[in-house]
Amino acid sequence: MTLLKSITETQIWKSLFRHKYPDNPRDQALAVLSNVFLHLHPIKVKKSGVRMSFTWCMGGITFFLFLVETITGVLLMFYYRPTVEFAFNDIKALREHVPLGIMRELHRWGAHAMVISVWLHMLRVFLTGSYKPPREFNWNVGVILLVLTLLLSFTGYLLPWDQLAIWAVTVGSNMARAHPIIGHEGPGASFLQLGDVPLVTAASDVRFALISGRVVGAATLLRFYVLHCVAIPLGAGVLMAVHFWRVRKDGGISGPM
Amino acid sequence: MPEQIKDLVDWLLGPKIYFLLSVVGFWAMIQFRAFWTQAWVAGGIFVFGVVFFALSMGDRDFTLIVAKPDNVPISIMFVSIGFLLWLSFRKMVINDRLIAKGLPTFEARESRRRVFCWPDLVYSEFLCLIILSVLLLVWALYLKAPLEEPASSARTPNPSKAPWYFLGLQEMLVYYDPWLAGVVFPLQIITGLMAIPFIDINPKGNGYYTFKERPFAIVTYLFGFIVLWATLIVLGTFLRGPNWNFFGPYEFWDPHKVEALNNVNLSEYVYNVLLERALPSNILLRELPGFLAVALYFGALPPVLANFGFRKIYSQLGFIRFNVLANLLLFMAALPIKMLLRWAFNLKYIVAIPEYFFNI
Numbered sequence: 001m002t003l004l005k006s007i008t009e010t011q012i013w014k015s016l017f018r019h020k021y022p023d024n025p026r027d028q029a030l031a032v033l034s035n036v037f038l039h040l041h042p043i044k045v046k047k048s049g050v051r052m053s054f055t056w057c058m059g060g061i062t063f064f065l066f067l068v069e070t071i072t073g074v075l076l077m078f079y080y081r082p083t084v085e086f087a088f089n090d091i092k093a094l095r096e097h098v099p100l101g102i103m104r105e106l107h108r109w110g111a112h113a114m115v116i117s118v119w120l121h122m123l124r125v126f127l128t129g130s131y132k133p134p135r136e137f138n139w140n141v142g143v144i145l146l147v148l149t150l151l152l153s154f155t156g157y158l159l160p161w162d163q164l165a166i167w168a169v170t171v172g173s174n175m176a177r178a179h180p181i182i183g184h185e186g187p188g189a190s191f192l193q194l195g196d197v198p199l200v201t202a203a204s205d206v207r208f209a210l211i212s213g214r215v216v217g218a219a220t221l222l223r224f225y226v227l228h229c230v231a232i233p234l235g236a237g238v239l240m241a242v243h244f245w246r247v248r249k250d251g252g253i254s255g256p257m
Numbered sequence: 258m259p260e261q262i263k264d265l266v267d268w269l270l271g272p273k274i275y276f277l278l279s280v281v282g283f284w285a286m287i288q289f290r291a292f293w294t295q296a297w298v299a300g301g302i303f304v305f306g307v308v309f310f311a312l313s314m315g316d317r318d319f320t321l322i323v324a325k326p327d328n329v330p331i332s333i334m335f336v337s338i339g340f341l342l343w344l345s346f347r348k349m350v351i352n353d354r355l356i357a358k359g360l361p362t363f364e365a366r367e368s369r370r371r372v373f374c375w376p377d378l379v380y381s382e383f384l385c386l387i388i389l390s391v392l393l394l395v396w397a398l399y400l401k402a403p404l405e406e407p408a409s410s411a412r413t414p415n416p417s418k419a420p421w422y423f424l425g426l427q428e429m430l431v432y433y434d435p436w437l438a439g440v441v442f443p444l445q446i447i448t449g450l451m452a453i454p455f456i457d458i459n460p461k462g463n464g465y466y467t468f469k470e471r472p473f474a475i476v477t478y479l480f481g482f483i484v485l486w487a488t489l490i491v492l493g494t495f496l497r498g499p500n501w502n503f504f505g506p507y508e509f510w511d512p513h514k515v516e517a518l519n520n521v522n523l524s525e526y527v528y529n530v531l532l533e534r535a536l537p538s539n540i541l542l543r544e545l546p547g548f549l550a551v552a553l554y555f556g557a558l559p560p561v562l563a564n565f566g567f568r569k570i571y572s573q574l575g576f577i578r579f580n581v582l583a584n585l586l587l588f589m590a591a592l593p594i595k596m597l598l599r600w601a602f603n604l605k606y607i608v609a610i611p612e613y614f615f616n617i
Contacts, residue, residue: 105397112330136454175439
């Protein structure tokens with residue numbers, strides 16, 4: 001006890017924690033208030049709202065999985081070069097040269113789990129009617145985050161540059177060629193002509209813009225890498241901030257009025 | 258597991274019976290919610306499922322597809338959706354009984370009490386984090402992430418499949434062309450989801466589980482999520498093999514399996530069969546029946562529904578909300594309708610203008 005006291009009485013400890021052990025209302029409030037991460041939470045919540053059987057903790061799980069993806073993803077970026085020449089071999093080296101290496105496994109299974117947890121979070125929010133006023137806007141932010149999660153997973157699918165990757169992305173991105181008007185095999189595209197020159201072709205349509213080429217190739221790999229590691233995570237990060245903030249502003253976890 | 262049972266399951270899980278069974282199962286889930294959510298029934302269903310799954314793992318073809326590393330999440334999704342549906346339906350049944358008696362719901366009784374986030378919320382979040390970390394680590398240690406041959410644009414695998422979470426959309430390609438199944442329908446799903454809070458103006462059921470106070474919303478959403486999204490993913494992943502042919506769970510994926518496809522367009526039905534004459538050379542005249550059908554479906558059905566049958570809902574929602582809702586519901590129903598038409602009449606396209614990639 002004296003040892004504990006000698007630690008908690010030091011200047012270093014006191015510079016970190018501005019409150020005593022949180023076993024009384026005042027310090028319980030301070031524990032949440034004086035911590036930048038914990039202050040996402042309010043000081044008090046509805047008893048019904050902290051029940052696991054009510055929330056399934058799915059939103060929290062999704063956020064946690066996003067953090068797992070970020071950390072493992074950064075580690076993977078150290079050893080991965082997004083070029084046709086190196087991509088596959090770098091992944092293979094990770095597999096063969098790292099004893100008990102599980103970073104790629106954590107990243108991949110975490111990504112699958114995140115897709116599922118987003119769906120389940122949405123299911124819970126729907127079944128408890130938590131999208132109803134005043135939370136309409138936050139439901140919309142959530143839908144966009146769901147789309148971004150799927151896009152993150154989809155762009156990441158290409159990066160190992162194996163048969164599984166390239167053909168899954170080919171099948172997926174082939175849909176874009178059928179986009180009405182702006183896909184070269186979509187209805188209405190053939191009406192966009194200047195004289196005899198078609199404006200929407202395999203080299204100018206929305207699919208070309210997406211995969212940066214007529215087929216999934218080197219440019220696609222780089223493009224998906226940048227989208228996967230920088231652009232979409234940044235967008236998702238901003239929207240997550242909005243999402244969490246709005247949960248607080250709209251009255252915290254939903255409950256009967 | 259005996260071969261007869263395997264053959265029976267293979268036959269039962271053909272695309273037609275699979276989809277119809279999932280609809281019937283969905284109806285039963287809603288209708289008999291008070292029965293199946295009892296602990297012993299739900300437990301029995303779970304044990305039966307586990308035993309069936311364990312016995313199936315003895316089959317080579319079944320194991321080959323289910324134990325594929327990238328397919329493992331689908332089994333996890335299947336089990337977690339089942340468990341969470343049980344949990345939420347149980348709560349709905351209990352709350353609905355309380356409401357019927359005029360008592361406050363389970364959540365209403367507890368929401369008046371406030372608790373400190375530290376420790377009540379922070380601890381359960383921390384516990385959740387630890388459990389999930391352990392599960393992820395075990396999963397990662399036990400199962401290697403897949404890595405196939407290096408990418409080659411010259412060798413197309415058969416079947417070529419999108420990532421598993423898009424396989425419901427890929428399954429729709431059987432019935433609709435890519436511009437609908439791959440572009441319009443996904444966009445409609447996203448906009449439809451975003452429109453939900455603005456269409457559903459029922460103030461009840463906000464912040465607690467209830468079925469009886471909002472049956473329409475729950476049935477519609479769950480039909481979309483369970484029947485049209487989740488079960489089609491299972492179908493697309495486990496039951497579609499080479500050439501996107503259907504294979505039962507215990508069937509060998511034979512790339513030479515031949516399936517007769519003699520589907521007929523609506524225009525051919527009307528002109529060749531009904532009027533007994535050749536197709537007109539004018540495209541618009543040729544596809545007139547299809548255009549009329551689509552126009553009636555999207556244009557005439559909403560006002561008809563607003564005046565008959567859905568009168569009360571129309572008066573509650575108003576013109577704009579009702580039409581948005583009707584449009585979204587008609588899009589949602591378009592898939593099962595086309596499925597039924599395909600199975601019953603071998604109908605290929607309602608409007609078929611391949612010259613301009615405009616097939617519906």
